[in-house]
Amino acid sequence: MTKQKNRGYKKSRNKQYQSEKQNSKQLPPNKNRKNQKSKGKPPAADKRQHGKKSVIAEVTCSGLTSEGKGVIEWEGKQLEVANLLPGETAEVIVSKKGRFFNTELKRVINPSEDRAYPPFAYYHESVGCQIHHMNDQAQKRFKQQVIDERMKPFGKPNPIITMDHPYDYRNKNVMTFGLNKKRQIISGLYAENSHQIIPMERSIIHDPKADEIIQTIKGMMKSFKMQPYNEDTGQGFLRHVLIRVGKMSGEIMVVLVAASPVFKGKNHFIKALRKTHPEITTILLNINDRNDSMVLGNQEKVLYGKGTITDTLCGLEFEISAKSFYQINPVQTEKLYTRAIEMAELTGEQTIIDAYCGIGTIGLVAGKRAGKVIGVELNKDAVRDAIRNSKRNGAKNVRFYQGDAGEFMVQMAGRGENADVVFMDPPRSGSDEAFLSSLVKLKPKRVVYISCNPETQARDLKYLVKNGYKVTEIQPVDMFPQTTHVENVALLEIKK
């Protein structure tokens, strides 16, 4: 359901939609949006639903937001409807609560040729797959437009690299546990910007085995009298289950995230879980007694196995801990890294920096063609994994350091050091001034900037372009099919 304020599309939005409001300034160009007038017909029905007055309106979708939602005009207001495509006429339930409008797609009357048809029975359960109703071509066009628009000041991006089988790709799932109104145990994902759990048994982008294990755990909870944690009362035990799958190795990690370290019947539980799923190679208990939205707490106990899994990426072996970052779509990661390393034009002699290096994947893969690699990463567990990974792969020319990448670069610049190539792959918030200003001082010939957030990437590129660099290639990669997210690589070269 899509919720929005009643003062019209542009001015509107409750807190839930603030990020969308920002994004609405950067909507991808869509001719339909400008030219096609949607007509909100008089309501066909009018009733009260859950205390809200609701009507069923017949509307025509005139365009898409950058969040992949259909734009409609209804009673002079522009509203957004999830799962609706430009050109489609549909019945939409519009309900009003206070100053806010909710919309829910009831029925598509004339489907667009861009519409995807459910390949699986569980299709509609895929929470978090904002554009699963678009077919592959439409998703490709949508993402290309998002990147083209964002990168307009820097040049024309290459065609996006898509995925051949854009399903079942995630190697990491986190499911949250709770009780429904009938006090039955449910597992699922939080609804957008809320802590309401939407029950979900299967997602088109999850690893099928991971979803199966979650269902087994949910079933076992009743017989083991294990209560899900209740955020309001602070009662109960199990908050989330995180599953990591080594797509190449087949190794599987299960992390039970609990509110307390007291795990009654632990040994029986582990034994029963392993009996149903002998493919699980390690099980951990993570204790999270915090009140914020972080999934994992600081304390961790290995209950079975070695506490990590190993996977193969770009021909190297990587050990991965529960709290370390590891790209969630390994098939597309290989394509992403291959392009990023091609852009760096490595000769075998250069000094390269792998900033925000995670478990060292880019640095170790690129290190085969470099003189020296320096990796820096904030997360201690990831740095420990990176060091293990350099040993495991016999890399003698790679060093990893733990710390803030910005501070690390400031120190390097202060010592008057240089680098030939910098790979940078910051979190969604992008980089910071300390990092970027020191990067400019280190004067690498090439900077390969990998990002999962083109908005913060564009901001950082603007800084680098102002300070002596030019963007010479832009390569989007679809790492997250069925969702609105898109990865992008930008190559910057120092101006002569």
Ligand SMILES: C[S@@+](CC[C@H](N)C(=O)[O-])C[C@H]1O[C@@H](n2cnc3c(N)ncnc32)[C@H](O)[C@@H]1O
């Ligand atoms: C998008 S991930 C990229 C990881 C790695 N390059 C890869 O491809 O797997 C971003 C990484 O930056 C790390 N990070 C976040 N803030 C940081 C900071 N201030 N300094 C260094 N690393 C940071 C995160 O822990 C995470 O591992």
